[in-house]
Amino acid sequence: xARQPTIKDVAKAAxxxxxxxxxxxxxxxxxxxxxxxxxxxxxxxxxYTPNLMARNLRRQxxxxxxxxxxxxxxxxxxxxxxxxxxxxxALGYTVLMGNTEDSIERAHFYFDLVRARHADGLILMxxxxxxxxxxxxxxxxxxxxxxxxxxxxxxxPTVRIDNEAAAADAVRHLIALGHTRIAHISxxxxxxxxxxxxxxxVMALTESGQKADPAMTVRGDFTMASGHSxxxxxxARDNPPTAIFCANDEMAMGAINELRELGYSVPHDISVIGFxxxxxxxAFYPPLTTVRQPRHDIGKTAMRLLNGALIGAPNANEEVIxxxxxxxxxxxxxxxQN
Amino acid sequence: xARQPTIKDVAKAAxxxxxxxxxxxxxxxxxxxxxxxxxxxxxxxxxYTPNLMARNLRRQxxxxxxxxxxxxxxxxxxxxxxxxxxxxxALGYTVLMGNTEDSIERAHFYFDLVRARHADGLILMxxxxxxxxxxxxxxxxxxxxxxxxxxxxxxxPTVRIDNEAAAADAVRHLIALGHTRIAHISxxxxxxxxxxxxxxxVMALTESGQKADPAMTVRGDFTMASGHSxxxxxxARDNPPTAIFCANDEMAMGAINELRELGYSVPHDISVIGFxxxxxxxAFYPPLTTVRQPRHDIGKTAMRLLNGALIGAPNANEEVIxxxxxxxxxxxxxxxQN
DNA sequence: ATGAAAGCGCTAACAT
DNA sequence: ATGTTAGCGCTTTCAT
Numbered sequence: 269x270a271r272q273p274t275i276k277d278v279a280k281a282a283x284x285x286x287x288x289x290x291x292x293x294x295x296x297x298x299x300x301x302x303x304x305x306x307x308x309x310x311x312x313x314x315x316y317t318p319n320l321m322a323r324n325l326r327r328q329x330x331x332x333x334x335x336x337x338x339x340x341x342x343x344x345x346x347x348x349x350x351x352x353x354x355x356x357x358a359l360g361y362t363v364l365m366g367n368t369e370d371s372i373e374r375a376h377f378y379f380d381l382v383r384a385r386h387a388d389g390l391i392l393m394x395x396x397x398x399x400x401x402x403x404x405x406x407x408x409x410x411x412x413x414x415x416x417x418x419x420x421x422x423x424x425p426t427v428r429i430d431n432e433a434a435a436a437d438a439v440r441h442l443i444a445l446g447h448t449r450i451a452h453i454s455x456x457x458x459x460x461x462x463x464x465x466x467x468x469x470v471m472a473l474t475e476s477g478q479k480a481d482p483a484m485t486v487r488g489d490f491t492m493a494s495g496h497s498x499x500x501x502x503x504a505r506d507n508p509p510t511a512i513f514c515a516n517d518e519m520a521m522g523a524i525n526e527l528r529e530l531g532y533s534v535p536h537d538i539s540v541i542g543f544x545x546x547x548x549x550x551a552f553y554p555p556l557t558t559v560r561q562p563r564h565d566i567g568k569t570a571m572r573l574l575n576g577a578l579i580g581a582p583n584a585n586e587e588v589i590x591x592x593x594x595x596x597x598x599x600x601x602x603x604x605q606n
Numbered sequence: 607x608a609r610q611p612t613i614k615d616v617a618k619a620a621x622x623x624x625x626x627x628x629x630x631x632x633x634x635x636x637x638x639x640x641x642x643x644x645x646x647x648x649x650x651x652x653x654y655t656p657n658l659m660a661r662n663l664r665r666q667x668x669x670x671x672x673x674x675x676x677x678x679x680x681x682x683x684x685x686x687x688x689x690x691x692x693x694x695x696a697l698g699y700t701v702l703m704g705n706t707e708d709s710i711e712r713a714h715f716y717f718d719l720v721r722a723r724h725a726d727g728l729i730l731m732x733x734x735x736x737x738x739x740x741x742x743x744x745x746x747x748x749x750x751x752x753x754x755x756x757x758x759x760x761x762x763p764t765v766r767i768d769n770e771a772a773a774a775d776a777v778r779h780l781i782a783l784g785h786t787r788i789a790h791i792s793x794x795x796x797x798x799x800x801x802x803x804x805x806x807x808v809m810a811l812t813e814s815g816q817k818a819d820p821a822m823t824v825r826g827d828f829t830m831a832s833g834h835s836x837x838x839x840x841x842a843r844d845n846p847p848t849a850i851f852c853a854n855d856e857m858a859m860g861a862i863n864e865l866r867e868l869g870y871s872v873p874h875d876i877s878v879i880g881f882x883x884x885x886x887x888x889a890f891y892p893p894l895t896t897v898r899q900p901r902h903d904i905g906k907t908a909m910r911l912l913n914g915a916l917i918g919a920p921n922a923n924e925e926v927i928x929x930x931x932x933x934x935x936x937x938x939x940x941x942x943q944n
Numbered sequence: 945a946t947g948a949a950a951g952c953g954c955t956a957a958c959a960t
Numbered sequence: 961a962t963g964t965t966a967g968c969g970c971t972t973t974c975a976t
Contacts, residue, residue: 325663385659
């Protein structure tokens with residue numbers, strides 16, 4: 269590429285000072301009509317684009333934010349990302365993607381990038397928040413929004429769902445179908461998201477008068493493989509479940525594929541329910557009954573909150589709880605009559 | 607956050623000039639051991655992080671690159687992204703994500719962002735390259751790498767697969783199984799990727815002595831919905847196919863789900879083969895036979911090429927063809943004997 | 945309504 | 961081996 273024209277080139281072409289060029293672009297109302305026109309014409313003529321590095325340095329802002337996720341290969345985050353990106357574009361930000369792979373150091377790396385003024389703020393969608401935020405004093409925190417996860421030690425702007433209520437809804441659906449032996453494949457407890465979903469499972473069972481048998485909960489890690497193995501362990505029990513509530517869709521898919529290998533038919537023999545409504549949940553066979561999270565809106569809201577924090581809006585510290593929705597498809601049915 | 611310490615604060619604390627601080631960080635070997643130690647100690651003491659906006663302005667580089675895709679919600683791009691990101695991190699770059707939604711204006715927007723020095727270069731994974739690059743003279747192009755797609759008018763650094771050969775492999779697999787009525791659900795022709803896969807389909811049929819009946823190709827658009835409808839049209843023919851080669855996995859999934867609704871069993875009645883080996887291809891039922899693209903390596907290679915272009919490496923204009931691999935799973939089988 | 949000039953924080957050329 | 965200094969390109973006082 270040829271050398272970029274600078275504001276000086278425009279100033280020379282329009283025979284004005286660089287300050288006037290800057291004004292023509294930022295506060296055109298301050299200039300006389302004739303001058304403004306002349307400058308804008310010069311801008312076009314020399315094909316000028318403001319240099320963002322210089323502008324950022326001068327303004328002490330980058331107009332970029334980091335979206336930091338646990339594993340960017342998880343399609344779930346993509347839809348959140350597209351929501352963040354949509355809102356960011358409207359607000360004049362660009363979105364950088366960070367990815368911690370569950371490493372606390374990698375998370376701190378993104379905090380450092382904000383310190384280094386590579387971005388103005390962060391949206392965190394990682395687990396292990398307590399560990400990450402542990403030794404950072406409150407006033408050392410960069411502008412920050414927590415999405416999906418949350419942090420209980422002190423109040424941060426947060427957008428999330430009510431995991432407990434959503435999980436309870438899912439389990440109530442199974443109870444309403446008549447299931448009495450309902451198992452749970454959980455996420456990595458004690459992470460707060462997994463704990464919430466497990467609590468909702470226990471809550472729904474308890475309120476219906478069923479006892480939550482601890483042996484009916486096996487711990488997974490949100491991967492399909494852990495759905496496979498968790499399901500195998502559950503079905504090997506003396507009194508195997510007739511329904512399994514999985515803490516996410518991938519584990520539900522793993523469980524269903526395992527059940528097929530074991531010779532069970534879903535939902536005829538066993539019902540399975542997932543969580544998230546990822547994009548392939550409806551295309552799966554059988555189509556997955558699951559809990560939909562408003563991913564796109566979660567992303568938009570997170571960006572909106574972050575912008576609030578960035579411009580120092582008054583009550584930027586709010587916690588927004590987004591609604592969830594049980595999506596009943598083909599992986600759940602009444603229990604088989606024996 | 608408190609005010610960030612600057613290089614001046616370090617200089618004062620270490621009683622040296624700012625230049626010496628800069629050297630301690632960039633070219634420590636130039637300094638006397640004692641000075642270097644003193645400076646680094648001061649850096650720690652005042653908790654200094656270099657301001658990247660200032661560094662970028664001074665160095666005239668951003669150390670960021672844009673990865674521009676057609677639709678970032680497509681999980682396929684994610685794995686490419688993770689490859690780009692891995693290599694970028696190793697080379698000291700951060701990756702910005704751009705997303706054109708197939709709009710030429712949106713694509714140009716990212717070109718403008720490079721002009722505005724928001725990023726140093728671009729990796730393009732969008733269709734419509736000819737339209738996008740149309741009226742840009744060669745010397746107006748920013749540092750640029752094309753991935754997956756390609757552009758024939760003039761030579762750009764490119765990483766891609768041999769779509770024709772890969773598609774031919776897939777179709778040969780069906781031929782080897784004994785199929786003689788093989789249909790194709792294509793991507794949006796005349797885009798080059800779709801054309802290549804269609805050409806491979808025709809080539810494999812022709813070389814085996816089968817005639818490629820144009821009515822056996824229906825045009826899709828890479829969405830699951832177009833797999834559904836394309837499959838329905840094919841199966842409504844007088845002499846329906848016994849096997850369908852789909853130009854990507856989503857369309858193959860759509861086709862399989864449609865076949866199930868029509869009462870066909872895959873692969874017993876009809877074989878279906880996809881392309882890409884997206885992350886859910888193996889979890890699908892039946893597990894999808896498909897053509898695997900080395901997505902992660904494609905991403906890494908693209909970033910490597912872009913870095914070459916950025917540092918002005920000699921033969922940065924190379925075109926890299928990555929290998930593909932036919933992954934035979936459960937969606938293909940010999941044709942049913944009538 | 946416009947211009948002059950300072951300076952954001954850093955690096956690199958030049959000087960010593 | 962270290963310091964001095966001149967910018968990178970822009971925005972924003974402060975003057976006029």
